[in-house]
Every structure is written in structure tokens, then in C-alpha cells.
Amino acid sequence: DADVTQTPRNRITKTGKRIMLECSQTKGHDRMYWYRQDPGLGLRLIYYSFDVKDINKGEISDGYSVSRQAQAKFSLSLESAIPNQTALYFCATSDPYREPGANVLTFGAGSRLTVL
Amino acid sequence: LAKTTQPISMDSYEGQEVNITCSHNNIATNDYITWYQQFPSQGPRFIIQGYKTKVTNEVASLFIPADRKSSTLSLPRVSLSDTAVYYCLVGDTAMNTGFQKLVFGTGTRLLVSP
Numbered sequence: 143d144a145d146v147t148q149t150p151r152n153r154i155t156k157t158g159k160r161i162m163l164e165c166s167q168t169k170g171h172d173r174m175y176w177y178r179q180d181p182g183l184g185l186r187l188i189y190y191s192f193d194v195k196d197i198n199k200g201e202i203s204d205g206y207s208v209s210r211q212a213q214a215k216f217s218l219s220l221e222s223a224i225p226n227q228t229a230l231y232f233c234a235t236s237d238p239y240r241e242p243g244a245n246v247l248t249f250g251a252g253s254r255l256t257v258l
Numbered sequence: 259l260a261k262t263t264q265p266i267s268m269d270s271y272e273g274q275e276v277n278i279t280c281s282h283n284n285i286a287t288n289d290y291i292t293w294y295q296q297f298p299s300q301g302p303r304f305i306i307q308g309y310k311t312k313v314t315n316e317v318a319s320l321f322i323p324a325d326r327k328s329s330t331l332s333l334p335r336v337s338l339s340d341t342a343v344y345y346c347l348v349g350d351t352a353m354n355t356g357f358q359k360l361v362f363g364t365g366t367r368l369l370v371s372p
Contacts, residue, residue, distance in 0.1 A: 245349055
């Protein structure tokens with residue numbers, strides 16, 4: 143089984159619909175992240191969480207919300223999806239205690255979202 | 259905000275050594291330099307990480323000069339399967355809490371030909 147599991151892997155929806163992307167991990171890491179990737183571009187940070195009670199906005203949080211239900215689960219929601227949110231979404235985890243200043247991200251396989 | 263600059267693309271042939279350089283002029287004292295590899299429609303995969311001088315693992319080498327304002331990822335004897343996008347990351351430390359927020363650039367697209 144994958145260390146970081148994302149569901150669904152693919153989703154097509156319509157403008158205005160509410161969408162939730164889920165992420166679960168078996169790494170035991172405290173830190174979890176949601177990134178977005180658009181064709182030909184790098185990854186942009188949406189939200190990140192350092193523990194269940196700590197959630198922070200990233201570069202592009204507008205139009206998104208997150209929920210950290212447990213150490214192992216971090217969900218990304220689009221309350222009212224719009225076409226420019228069509229992208230590949232990645233969840234990632236990291237363990238800051240592995241070595242000071244040495245965050246290494248473990249990524250999930252991605253969730254491809256298409257908003258029509 | 260610690261930003262990185264990499265070439266947009268590079269071409270190589272099988273069996274050659276490939277060196278990808280990343281500039282990070284504003285790197286902070288506590289920041290590490292991390293490189294990731296990404297294949298199409300997959301999540302990035304950690305390759306190598308370093309703080310200074312040289313680091314080598316079974317996949318690559320990472321060269322970091324004394325001023326740490328740049329780093330070079332070296333892939334020895336590339337094969338077709340090394341065709342991917344390579345990202346250089348520098349940990350971004352927020353001054354108020356001391357945590358790190360990892361910001362990706364657009365990466366370098368490496369194409370390996372037969």
C-alpha cells in the first residue's frame with residue numbers, strides 16, 4: 143500500500159459543485175500539505191498543516207478550504223468549484239524531526255480534477 | 259521568501275552525465291537544498307538533499323559551493339528513464355514561527371534521447 147493515498151484519483155465535476163479531495167498517510171508524519179499543479183507549471187502550495195490543531199494558508203488558498211481530521215488525514219475542499227480550478231492536486235507529508243531544517247516531502251499519486 | 263532559478267529545459271543522450279544548476283541567492287542559514295524528480299502525472303519523488311559541500315547517493319550527486327548561493331545536481335550516465343522534470347527546493351523559514359514552508363519553482367525538464 144502507498145504511504146500517501148489520495149482519493150479520488152480522477153474527478154470530473156460541474157461549476158458550482160462542492161468537491162472534496164481526501165488524503166491519508168501511514169508515514170506517521172505530523173506535517174501535511176496540499177499542492178496544485180497546472181500543465182507545464184510547477185507546484186503551488188494551497189494549504190499546510192503542522193498538526194491537527196495547526197492549519198495555515200499557502201500561496202493560493204482562495205477558493206479552497208481544508209480539514210485535518212486526524213494526524214493521518216487531511217482533506218481539501220472546493221466549496222464551489224470553478225473551471226480555473228481544473229488541475230492536478232497533490233497531497234504530501236513531511237517529518238520535521240528527521241533532521242533539523244531537512245524537510246523531505248513524500249507525495250501521493252495525485253488527484254486530477256476537471257471542472258466543466 | 260527563498261526563491262530558486264533553474265533552466266527551463268535540458269537535452270541529453272543516453273550514457274552522458276547531466277548537470278542541472280539551481281540558483282538560490284537568498285538562501286537562509288538554516289535552509290537545506292532538496293532535489294525532486296517528477297514523471298508525468300505522478301507526484302514528485304525525493305532524489306537528494308544537502309546543506310554544503312558534496313552529497314552522493316545511489317542516484318545522484320549534489321554539489322554545493324561554500325557560499326551556498328547555488329547547487330548542482332549531477333546525474334551520472336543518464337538513461338531514457340531519467341526523462342523527467344527536476345525541481346530544486348530551498349526550505350523557506352518563516353521568521354515568526356521558525357517553521358519551513360517548501361516552495362517549488364517551475365523545475366527543469368530533462369529530455370534524454372537514444
